[in-house]
Amino acid sequence: MVWLRRTTHYLFIVVVAVNSTLLTINAGDYIFYTDWAWTSFVVFSISQSTMLAVGAVYYLLFTGVPGTATYYATIMTIYTWVAKGAWFALGYPYDFVAVPVWIPSAMLLDLTYWATRRNKHMLILVGGTLVGLSLPLFNMINLLLVRDPLQIAFQYPRPTLPPYMTPIEPQVGKFYNSPVALGSGASAVLTVPIAALGAKLNTWTYRWMA
Numbered sequence: 001m002v003w004l005r006r007t008t009h010y011l012f013i014v015v016v017a018v019n020s021t022l023l024t025i026n027a028g029d030y031i032f033y034t035d036w037a038w039t040s041f042v043v044f045s046i047s048q049s050t051m052l053a054v055g056a057v058y059y060l061l062f063t064g065v066p067g068t069a070t071y072y073a074t075i076m077t078i079y080t081w082v083a084k085g086a087w088f089a090l091g092y093p094y095d096f097v098a099v100p101v102w103i104p105s106a107m108l109l110d111l112t113y114w115a116t117r118r119n120k121h122m123l124i125l126v127g128g129t130l131v132g133l134s135l136p137l138f139n140m141i142n143l144l145l146v147r148d149p150l151q152i153a154f155q156y157p158r159p160t161l162p163p164y165m166t167p168i169e170p171q172v173g174k175f176y177n178s179p180v181a182l183g184s185g186a187s188a189v190l191t192v193p194i195a196a197l198g199a200k201l202n203t204w205t206y207r208w209m210a
Contacts, residue, residue: 045136045183048100050194052076053131056106057123057198066114073106101138105131120199128195132187136180 055076056069077099084097108130109123116122 041136041139041179042183042186044098044100044142045139045179045187046190048102048139049105049132049135049187049191052102052105052135053109053128053191053195054198054201056109056131057127057195058202060109060113060123061120061199061202064118066110066118069106069109069113070103073102076102098142100135101141102135104138105135108134124195124199125192128192129188131195132189132191133184136183136187140180 052073056072059072060066060069062068080097080099084094084099087097088094109127112127112130113119113123116126
């Protein structure tokens with residue numbers, strides 16, 4: 001049943017990578033059309049750090065070779081840039097999809113797995129925390145480079161834009177002033193159980209294919 005196990009493994013990798021691309025498009029769409037980019041940056045940080053963790057931990061534990069998390073993040077990056085180009089070709093502005101910076105956080109995940117001598121539990125705890133803490137920091141450049149979402153939203157209105165997404169005057173500083181700090185804190189907490197889910201999915205795959 002080795003062929004079935006390998007087929008399931010590669011199918012899972014493709015599914016997660018494609019879903020991460022779709023999630024990125026949706027998160028980028030939210031950043032692009034929101035009335036307050038700072039708020040959506042927190043949503044962006046949580047969604048991308050958890051998506052990276054579940055796929056990278058699964059892939060890393062499946063192969064057992066440090067470096068595969070970075071390879072997985074590279075796949076997601078390539079997929080997302082292709083999607084970004086496709087949306088741009090359809091007439092959407094270049095800033096419509098913000099491509100996350102996954103690779104540095106994935107490198108930290110690989111480094112944790114290597115430094116702890118392939119300890120699965122340390123990978124989940126330490127690696128998951130590092131991914132959640134670092135991804136918002138590395139992606140701050142996205143928030144700085146994307147043009148003013150309020151201005152762009154009025155320039156490129158969507159015909160299907162729901163009323164609750166209609167751009168309004170941003171309330172900067174209404175709830176908090178540091179989206180990077182809030183994104184890092186929330187991501188660090190949520191990424192650990194999601195990383196554990198990735199490890200559990202790996203176990204389930206082996207048991208199901210046994």
